[in-house]
Amino acid sequence: MTDREYVVGESIAVPWGLDTVEGTVVGAYGEGSGRRVLVEVNVGDGATETLPFPLRALEVTRSAEEHGPPGTWVTSARFEESVRDALADSLRKIAPEWNGETHSQLLIDPDARVDLAFFLPDRFLFAEVKHYTVDRSRKSVENTTAIEQLREYMVRLRDRGYGNSVGLLIMDRTPGGRLVKRAYEMRAKGFPVWVVEWEPDNAKAEVELRQVLAEATSYELTGA
Template sequence: MTDRDYEVGESITVPWGLDTVEGTVVGSYGEGISRRVLVEVNVGDGATETLPFSPRALEVARKEEAQSPPGEWVTAARFEESVGEALSEALLEFSPRWDGTIHSQPRLASDVRIDLAAHIGDRLVIAEAKHYGPGRPVENMMAVEQLRHHLTRLQAQGQAKVVALLIMDRQPGMQMMKRAHSMRMEGFPIWVVEWEPNNPRADDELRVVLSQAAVYEFADN
């Protein structure tokens, strides 16, 4: 159904960050694999932005929304809370002088809201907590690409030293790990790590990733 027609004015679900949001179709352009559907999305504070989506991305978002069981957001919220606690412990271990403040759902810009954020040293650490549950390794790149989008916007607004973590409860696929590595080489410091509560080995992996993010060398501005 990825070649279905989208009518102007139709309300549809679109991928946004690590979740999905409602948007309104305002147009389309292109054909075949180059086809894009233009969707107007509310980005907060009454502002809207028109973004292009491939029909495939819209179909994936629709399926994810339809397959989410009732109450799934509760499980995701608890996972995010657990990630915040683990991140706090890791930061304190890495830097005893850290002020101990984890910000939940901060708005970093007019259209950038993050699950978790904290300052350590000369940089801002932002983190997205993604709850998937059991399953095959994740190869969907939308979460990583959205973090890159966030970093781009923050850098454009003068926040040059920002590092990003994608923390999820399922193993990241090889292509996702390669994409995150290539982004770091391009100047977008993003790390992907699998983590779950009550797993000391996962805590160790989180500390390793955090230590890498804390010493990442930014290009001179």
């Protein structure tokens, strides 16, 4: 564990779903492993919120940011916005009973948020958005860390009474065979998660996203 001190007024990157956003340190509390840094972040539409972050989470995020160009989170935020709009547009067609309410960065645990959330009449749909800002080669993604995170989020949601949850991992790269297989294995074990590539203004990507969304919204839930 680092003993780095965070100064009030300092701009830092903080974990936000599977990506990061910029925030401003406004305070801290606690000692040792229980120490938390209070960071004010923009949660959209000009609104801000002050959130506590453990030191370890901030250090992991800082390390990741050092390997990418400054400000890459802005591009990630725009990509997430395009995903949100695409999901909402598809849901209006697939699930006309949906009331149109969309949640961004929804808190599901004291230290965990999901990027996007939609409360449908019979299930809770959440999505994690992954934007690869460093590797621009358009190579497929085989690493399963992100899909494992979805499973962990689903466990937390079930602990809070959301046994009717289904999850999507949406990325700007092609999911590799290993990643697709892992998502299939999870569904077979009762964890309904899917992974799909998304690219704005791409008709083929739009069709694929809608197909996955249709499968997720019609998936037969048990024990909800």
